[in-house]
Amino acid sequence: MQRVTLSVDDDLLATLDRHMKKHRYASRSEALRDILRDAAAREALEAGPAGKEEGFCIATLAYVYDHETRDLGRRLTQAQHKHHDLQVATLHVHLDHDSCLEVSVLRGPVKAVRAMADETVSQRGVRHGQLHLVPAELDNKRHSHGGRGGHDHIHA
Numbered sequence: 001m002q003r004v005t006l007s008v009d010d011d012l013l014a015t016l017d018r019h020m021k022k023h024r025y026a027s028r029s030e031a032l033r034d035i036l037r038d039a040a041a042r043e044a045l046e047a048g049p050a051g052k053e054e055g056f057c058i059a060t061l062a063y064v065y066d067h068e069t070r071d072l073g074r075r076l077t078q079a080q081h082k083h084h085d086l087q088v089a090t091l092h093v094h095l096d097h098d099s100c101l102e103v104s105v106l107r108g109p110v111k112a113v114r115a116m117a118d119e120t121v122s123q124r125g126v127r128h129g130q131l132h133l134v135p136a137e138l139d140n141k142r143h144s145h146g147g148r149g150g151h152d153h154i155h156a
Helices: 010-022 028-047 072-082 110-121
Strands: 056-066 087-094 099-109 126-136
Touching: 010 028, 028 126, 056 072, 056 110, 072 110, 099 110, 110 126
Parallel strands: none
Antiparallel strands: 056 099, 056 126, 087 099
């Protein structure tokens, strides 16, 4: 681990200290490391590994919608089937007589996941949409799940 000296003005230091206390970090160093990890993750999502290709991600898309909106349930289901390659799982919760919450776990190229999220939350009747992206790397190695022989498939 490297030790660095950092000079910041009083306002930025106060911001760091508030962030540290709010998130209960033990030290400024821990808070700064997490801030830098977050910046690195955002960079990876935009550029992909070493800037060579589009980033890959695991994501959650959460949104609330009015199930009484004409044809909305059908349109949302069609969009999910259209992007079946990105879908891992979906949780559906009835919030009240009119509102439903769906949380979809997605996996794929950042650009495709964002496009699907935009297509979903822009539907008339959908509100409070939020996409959370986590950078991931693809691993396509031959392996076994305890049985004989191995097989290839992609892990994120």
